Amino acid sequence: MTLVPPPRYSGRPVAVIGNGPVGQTTALLLARWGIPVVLLDARSKRDAIGSKAICQQRDVLDIWSAVGAQQIADDGLTWTTARTFYRDHVLSQWSFVDRVHSPLPPFVNVSQCRTEQVLDEQIRRQSLIEVRWGHDVVALDQFDDEVLLTCASADGEVRFRAPYAVAAAGARGDRIREMLSVSFGGQSFDDRFLICDIRSDLPGWESERRFYFDPDWNPGRQVLIHPCPDSIFRIDWQVPADFDLESEVADGRLDSRIRAITGDRPYEIVWKSVYQFHARCVDRMRVGRVLLAGDCAHLVAPFGARGLNSGIADAENAAWKLAFVLRGWSPDELLDSYDAERLAAARENLEVTSATMRFLVPRDQRERARRARLLADAMTDPDAQVQVDSGRFAEPYWYIASPLTTLHPDRRFTGRPLRGEPAAAVPGVLVPDAPVAVAGRPAVTRLRQLVRDGLLLLTTDGVDTARVTAAVTAVTDAPTSVLRLSDIDPGGGLVAALNARPGEMWLIRPDGHIAAVLTTGDLDHLPLAIRRSIGEVLPVPHRHP
Template sequence: MTITLTAAVAVLGNGPVGQTAALLLARWGLPVVLVDQRPHRDGVGSKAIVQQRDVLDIWESVGAGRRIADEGLTWTTARTFYRDRELFSYSFAEAGRPAFPPFVNISQSRTEQILDERIAAEPLIDVRWGHRVVDIAQDPSGVTLTCLTPAGETTMRTAYLLACAGARGEEVRRMLGVRFDGRSFADRFLICDIRAELPGWAQERRFYFDPPWNPGRQVLIHPCPGSTFRIDWQVPPDYDDRAEAESGARDARIRAVIGDRPYEVVWSSVYRFQSRLADRMRVGRVLLAGDVAHLVSPFGARGLNSGVQDAENAAWKLAFVLRGWADDALLDSYHAERHAAALENLDVTGATMRFLVPDDERGRRHRTSVLEAAGSDPEARAAVDSGRLAEPFWYVGSPLTTPEPVRPFSGRPARGAVPPPCPGVLVPDAPISAAAPGVNRLREVARDGFLLLAADGVDTGPVRRAARLATPAPVRLLRLADSDPAGALREALAARPGELWILRPDAHIAAVLPGATPSSVTRALRRALGSSPHRGDAVAGPGDSCP
């Protein structure tokens, strides 16, 4: 039997990236069909455990971020060791007053459960397990998916498809004609999640170069909820986990790290890294997000976190196009922005892997000399690379961003830091007032549409009129003097008199306009939409028109 289903967007892949995309699209009032070839949720293993602050913000916009953060374990310090001595540590800071800690550790399976609960409460999301997509056909008006199910073949008709099919999405890429160039690393790594009492380790991420209990290789230790710790060893290419477990060698490996104390192995896995990137993240009416579009090494936790940021970028742009607030050309900026973000992640994680696993003897000598000197030499310390932790990408070169010479991008910041606010950067979060009932944080308001922040001296009347004429999309204007009485936001922005800040629906800064005029507001908003928006009948989204 063939059943035809209709939705505004089909999301392929019911992992965290697909779940996030479906929830965000529904938040914009769009019906979504969420399909996965598996028969049901697979809760085996902790998998991706490190959830970054700004990703928690995204999840909070669909009602899940606070719960994930509260159930997870918060850590604020990253320590790096060489052999038996600590080289350095650093903690994380951010301008403003963020709603969440820098990182929260929680198993991917538990995150998926919490997102599933939010999906179950959302009538606009139709979840379809056991649907294996065998054909993707496009025409000028939509996408047709052909799926094999236990009940037979079925077809689905949708305006757009967001493919979040994960690392094993070879068939999806093949159907779309997408290349996935890159490399695989020969070295293997062993993960063991163990439950044990390790006093003093619960708030820290620890990285060991060449420790006595894994000579010549690395070990990474992450704390998790419930007195659980993720230990990640670099192991020889011929490592056999089953044989080591049966011989008792794995027990000795674990005890070398934690000492002679009781423990329980909760989960273990052996894996190899890949660094790969799709040549296109937009193929007509199909967008690719998450691991189906890019794979990076896990040092730095940039896999799941960047996939969720893909989902948010895709969701607001699909919503704006389907609502008639922007032309279809806006979707071209999805590839421009998220492909650049993936290249950044590949560059960062590639540098880490070259330091962790040098390709030749020269590289090994360089690493040893850096590590030997890092205990006392700040320059050498800065060259030690145990993984630059996940961070939002900076859309400074995006076609949607209006550059401002007086607020240039300062370049990739130091580890654990964020760049000063400027066009393209994710706006610092801070408490605000006079926004809406129950809404008390800047990024909450920003994610309802476009947000205009007016510093002292801005004539808001002409700005409001220009915004209404520039776009039918939701736009809100707030005076900083009214919404930021304590001054935390003005301090975080270093806002100057006469400036108008324009924030996108993903809370990235689209423009900072000194001495804003109606024409400059119009140009910046239209640029942030990719092209002049349609002016057809628009239905209300989660935000308001400019009040």
């Protein structure tokens, strides 16, 4: 059963500030819901150099696939193994676990430039998105029913009125944060990181990420090497705070750094830069009618690829909730859950990446000595090996404490899963993506292609689907599908991944997170779980600007 959505939205466009990957994705997802967007960027055109954010996680590739950008996954280089060294000794290696055989790779490496190109191609095909380059937001005023954005442009002052705005202005969005009166507390790390994209032939390195602690060719510090498409390798060297790139190039030390890795093989430098890393987060991600997203809201060190991957999750969380509010399917209070969910995710990322940075950049001699002992012990001691922190990779956050989640006493979240493992399917967790077959929809081959159509209810044997359908239609006008697992999961892979039992109903949100698991005995509670999942009950306190 699929309910038909109401007529097309006819209100003003949503304003998205920032035309980087997070802003692009937000705009495309809103347009997918039929919501028009004006996409503003202070730059005159797109930056076209450097790999920047390269490491994209499976669930982010899935989001991009939903807006027609499958090409990002196709163009990316798939890697499966993470190998960690102490000097030249392998301390550990591990690979990602996929229990349901998703057609999407666990991670791909692809330059941010290419990602932006593919997203731009989709935006050009989308009539609901208007792109305005060279529009610098210099004032932002909020009223009861709209946001007024004043932009400086080559044609003079331009104003836009929008029902809501998403601020995805990036790490340099200081002015936007100041306009919204949000803090951006945290710390900056003294050590710098030299980043080079080189094109070279390094046989055997094409499908693994390598992390070196204290190699002879960068003593006392770290080196990270990622393979990328077109025989490009991204190399990150930890360097001192007073590092001078120009002098290293001039006196040949940069060539020596690279030669320590490539040997006598020819190489070409495609891009180089020096970065300082930060760990910062705003104190709130909703300010009235403005939602903050991506680096504009949180900055984390890159070890673990939690920056852009988390920003894209911000984009999807914001887009479906804005669409439900603007379409009249949910009250404005639903947007408070954006703040609750994504701020919790940002703080989780800060905790994980800050712990990594403390290990990579010890703060004093005592910490340096402790790390040296641990690395030496890890060469022979498995217990010491698991304490070596070279970065825990990006993973979807779990909305266990969300006001939208209905918890289940027999399906409890047990904490962070093991490295590379997915979390067990429980309320709050992103549903696993598994092959499905839906009658009359041959293009749908996996579960995640269904969830973004609205609310999804999956039922197991023993559930009266007619009663479930009646309960849904009585509660919400939002587009909702009710499907039997036995009808769409002929191979049983999805049932196994969910550990689904007879007599259960699984309520899935439009971003794929499990909102509730109920049994036939709880059927009377289904309307409440649905209303909770779309923000109609138990709202968190509203925050005004």
